[in-house]
Amino acid sequence: MTAPDPSLSYALPAPLPLDGGQALEGATIAYQTYGKLAADKGNAILVCHALTGDQYLASAHPVTGKPGWWERTVGPGKPIDTDRYHVICANVIGSCMGSTGPASEAPDGKPWGMRFPVITVRDMVRGLAALLDGLGIERLHAVVGGSMGGMQALSLAANFPERAARVLAIATTARHSAQNIAFHEVGRQAIMADPNWREGDYYGHDSTPDAGLAVARMAAHITYLSEAGLTEKFGRRLQDRSAKSFGFDADFQVESYLRYQGSGFTRRFDANSYLYITRAMDYLDIAEEHGGKLADAFTGHAMGRGARFCLVSFDTDWLYPTAESRHVVHALNAAGAPVSFVELSSPFGHDSFLLDVPALDRVVKGFLDG
């Protein structure tokens, strides 16, 4: 499922404290960097990845061989300009591309499986902060992320307010809604219903819970796209046939596309990581972590003592709709933190942050270079 990982990696020198009360010993963070770090270490940008993302931001994925997931945004002369900035992207704790997660060896030498502790987005961010410590980077030029990456950016700002000069959070939220949780729960149930899941103890077996993981991915994938985008891309067009088959093959292009998305995903992702990371996202409620009021999470940024913020939402994103970004912006305003906010128009739904939206390029560049 996961191939040998050519990433850089950093072994945390101390146990990582977790919100669940445990501490994760011997954890490793796998990461990649792009662009040169300045002598004063002042040009580092941390990009945080989304649920199924990884550290291969601007270089080919070692398993799929596909281009990095944000190559349109990160590179020489691009909106996040690697001629100018040192870009760091790390695989989150709990994932499966080299950072410690459920597929990793536990202290007893066997894979963690479901014995891996349940983590939170804040735990992921604690891991990232430990990595920055290890790299000797005290203050980032910026922390940037879309979707779960944006959650990490906001969590870093809330929990380590000195750590970044700029926070750019795209297509994201400070809390998972009931509908967000519901979709994730469907995915988890699909994985757990797969007999090959074996209560998470499938490592080393010939069969892995690919069928369940594929269904989970398919359900999630629909939420990443807009209804209008799906209609424009697929409509009711048939796949490689001129008439309906009156059977259960993938008659429609959208069915074929979803099946492809589902099965392709199983080749690069670990089902248990999917369980753990979706759980972390569902647990996200930054206000709750700070006494129940979101503004209180951001008091460290009052009067420009901390970071400047930029929030971006997309008008067709129904997973983390604009109202969620606006909620964060109101809290930042209440905390007296400097924030700009824009809702961009794009046909692509939640996935807009990964796709061809020139207005996003301008916002990203303007905010980071300004």
Add this chain to the structure above:
Amino acid sequence: MTAPDPSLSYALPAPLPLDGGQALEGATIAYQTYGKLAADKGNAILVCHALTGDQYLASAHPVTGKPGWWERTVGPGKPIDTDRYHVICANVIGSCMGSTGPASEAPDGKPWGMRFPVITVRDMVRGLAALLDGLGIERLHAVVGGSMGGMQALSLAANFPERAARVLAIATTARHSAQNIAFHEVGRQAIMADPNWREGDYYGHDSTPDAGLAVARMAAHITYLSEAGLTEKFGRRLQDRSAKSFGFDADFQVESYLRYQGSGFTRRFDANSYLYITRAMDYLDIAEEHGGKLADAFTGHAMGRGARFCLVSFDTDWLYPTAESRHVVHALNAAGAPVSFVELSSPFGHDSFLLDVPALDRVVKGFLDG
């Protein structure tokens, strides 16, 4: 899964021609009636049920013991007044509550399973028309339905324009969108991924594909509710606990609710029926059936020669949003058919047609009695 069925039933005297080119021999339609049929048979209302509905419209479900699915709307003195109308509701072909479907015996004496022919909404309607023939009802006072029931109502109007004097189609569409198909495909893949599905040949086995069917139901159920409705009903409230468990139990009420919906559903519904009926809905494109132009489907209703129409949508229904009803209304206008249309405000999403929406009661009663 399905208990002995106390329904009335009608054995079709002739093979039922199907859109797939086959003819279904020896088919039976199970149905229920409420209220007295007038001597002139002029007071009959056919109510068509939704995907997982059945004929137990206004009386207890024989498997679950729960009240009929539309008891708030159908009964003495209710919006569809059984003191006044003779209400007929029949289980659709392909379903599992007494009408012929994949769980029924094929001519070889074994269950059809996946040998059952793929059917369409128009095929269901052909079955309903045959039932009306058998009951001697030439012209209905009205045909009424929500969701897939509305699809049947529109299909009856398009294909049997003389058959109903009024057509009331609620929260529905004349074609399944790419997003609609996508969600159904997730459900089908969840069922087919369940090893207990056994290519549909699970009848008589101890184990049935309940896990897959439950996941399918969970995914679909989310689409029946609005984001705001889910937030109001569940928010991020925890289930029977005061703090997160840092585990994979149903911590959140919305998770517990979805699991309950999923598992309860498997006790009353056949997985293969779910495959066949979702397929029928995905195939729905009434325009395509009539040369590609929806207005041409309704030319039989020009100048009031056929039916009067009423379309109702709900502002929070994102499964079949108002735009889909409007699309039908424009086609009816273009065909010169009399039509009224209202978008109702309701917090409940697609499921609004089943729930406490007093404005809907008034529209239903007004249209049927007028």
